Amino acid sequence: MSAGRLAGRYSLLRPLGAGGMGKVWLARDEMLDRDVAVKELTLPEGMSDKERHDLVTRAVREAQAMARLRHPGIVALHDVVVEQERPWLVMELLRGRTLADTVREFGPMPPGYAARVGADVLEALMAAHAQGMQHRDVKPGNVFLTESGRVVLTDFGIARQEGQATLTEQGLMIGSPGFIAPERLEGEPGGPASDLWSLGATLHVALRGVPAYEGSAAQRIRATLTQPVPDLQGPLGPVVTAMMAYRPAARPDPRVVLQALRQVAAGGPAPQLPVNAEVTAPRAAGRRRRATLWIAAGAAVLAAAGATTFVLLDRGDAGAAGAFTVPMDVCTLIDQQEVGRLLRTQSPPKGRPDSDEIGPKCGWPLPGTGVGLQVQKDSDTVDPWSMTESSARTLFQNQQRYWAKYDSIDWTWPEIGVKKSMRAARTPVRQLSGVGEEAFGFELKGPTGRVVSAHVYYRLANLVVSVEYTTLGEKPTDEDIRQAALKAAQASVRALRDAQ
CATH class of the missing domain: 3.30.200.20 (Phosphorylase Kinase; domain 1)
Structure with a gap:
């Protein structure tokens, strides 16, 4: 039109x-x-x-x-x-030009001016983060320099509000190659630290005139996952390097970065930000195996979309994790901090180990709510750690067929207060991406028709794991419950991979 x-x-x-x-x-x-x-x-x-x-x-x-x-x-x-x-x-309506256009026409920016632009964008990001919003596509094309001198962060159209699924959440990853933080390329949802990484990559363009990682979309994705940040000279070099640390926990507090940027913008030297090389470099080869899948998906979609911001198809945690052969304490697969976030408490319960004929399990119950996890085996195998990848695939498929067969089930969880059998209706079983190598999920609806429990089953190499999040409270929405189960499953996948 x-x-x-x-x-x-x-x-x-x-x-x-x-x-x-x-x-x-x-x-x-x-x-x-x-x-x-x-x-x-x-x-x-x-x-x-x-x-x-x-x-x-x-x-x-x-x-x-x-x-x-x-x-x-x-x-x-x-x-x-x-x-x-x-x-x-x-x-x-903004009048002016983007940072990308400005650098393309006039070349790299002086450090002081780039620092001022970066500080203004960071203040905007911090305001968004304070309200639970992530931008997820910070890049030179989304930083607008107005004719009046305002620096404006644009295109919050794919922003993500903490705790909510978004228009692009299910199986999709949005962003621009070379400006997507590595943890998001690895399939994690990311957070404020991911936006900080993207801002660091944006400042690299402002200062050098070229991205930190150049080449095709596939090459930029590969480099982000496998190569250290290129050295950047000048007063902002250490600041940008710290912002682009590979692991989110190694990146500095945004307030410290803001102070450093304002100091350079005022003509002073940037304070030294401590950077630990051990936690800023890309992870070992186990993580790098994701690169091949992301590269294939990214290149294909870029060719189809023909756009600078495009969709990466996340097909799980990628590649072949090595077999898990050493038994482990399943209560360590979701740490206490994550349990506290999921159950919305500052005093998370300790995991309660248990086991049955299906396999070892752990529960983190509170009155009216809880998280549960079980590592499963088939009837022909001594324990989950003795499963082969082939037998795990068969078990996973059988579990999917089993749950798709029954429209309703009876269930109890005495530790959270469900001592008598409760009848629950099952929602349709659906495929999930971004969890293990294959995954499916479904929910259980209580007598009132609202979701009370969400379940995720996934396979990672030779392990099949089930995760559930249950709440009897009225406040969480159905989507909140689904997302809590998904986050618990993703946390356990990260723990398993880190244990290899």
């Missing part, structure tokens, strides 16, 4: 640009007599009516969360409109 009107008040004048997530239009708000930018979000093709409805609903919810972000360094969202079966975001 070359022109049109939305909500009876926004006249679409002409396209301003397009990317992997949609098209941006110059528009006129006839009610307030002002120019605005309207982003038309593109939804995947081939979706059912229900899937489309669910995604539109979710996008509107995300837009509502975005609208709460009020900061001079964040592009303002004025309105969200649902028309033509898709969402449209009405935003303030």
Whole structure:
């Protein structure tokens, strides 16, 4: 469409640009007599009516969360409109050019100016993080330098609110190769530290005129996962290196980075930020095996999308983990800190080990809620650590067929208060990505029709693991419960991989 009107008040004048997530239009708000930018979000093709409805609903919810972000360094969202079966975001119109265009035309920036830009963007990110929002696509093309001197972080359209699934959550990874933090390439959801890494990669472009990792999309992904950050000279070199530390825990506190950037912007030297080479370098080959899968997926989608921001298909934790042959304490597969986050308590319970004919298990119960995990075996094997990859595949397939067979089950969990058998309806079994090498999940609905328990089954090499999150509380939404089970499963996968 070359022109049109939305909500009876926004006249679409002409396209301003397009990317992997949609098209941006110059528009006129006839009610307030002002120019605005309207982003038309593109939804995947081939979706059912229900899937489309669910995604539109979710996008509107995300837009509502975005609208709460009020900061001079964040592009303002004025309105969200649902028309033509898709969402449209009405935003303030910025006049100027992106950081990417500026560097392309004028070359690398002086350290002081780059530091000021970085500090302004970091303040905007910190404001978003304080409200539980991650940007997830910080890059030179999303940093806008206005004619009035404002530095604005744009394109929160794929932002992620902590604790919520997003429009692009299920099996998809959004970002731009060379600006995606390594932990997100490894299939983890990431967090504020991931945005900090991306800002460091953006500052590298501002200072050098080229990305830290160059080449094709596949080459940039491979380099991010396997190569250290290239040396960057000048007062901001140590700061950028620290921001781009491979492991999130090694990156400095954003407040420390902000102080360093402001100091350089004011003409002073940057303070030295401690960097431990052991925790900043890429991990050992076990992690690097993910690179091949990401490279194949990234290159294929880039060719199809033809966009600078594109979707990477996450097909799990990639590659062949070595066989697990040494028995381990299954209560160590989800640490206490993660249990506390999942159960929303500062005093998480200790794991309670147990076992049955299926295999060793551990539970972390509290009154009314709990997390459980079990490493499984088949009837022909002595213990899970004696399973082969072939027998684990068969067990995983049998488990999937078993759970797909029954529409309802009776269950109890005395430790959380369900002492009498409770009848629960099962939701459809569905395939999951981003957990192990293959995974499926389903939920159980209680008598009121709301989800009370979410279950994830996954296979990693020769192990089959089941994880559940259950709550009897009214506050968590169905999606909260699903995400809690998924996070618990992902945490156990990381623990297993780290144990190899």
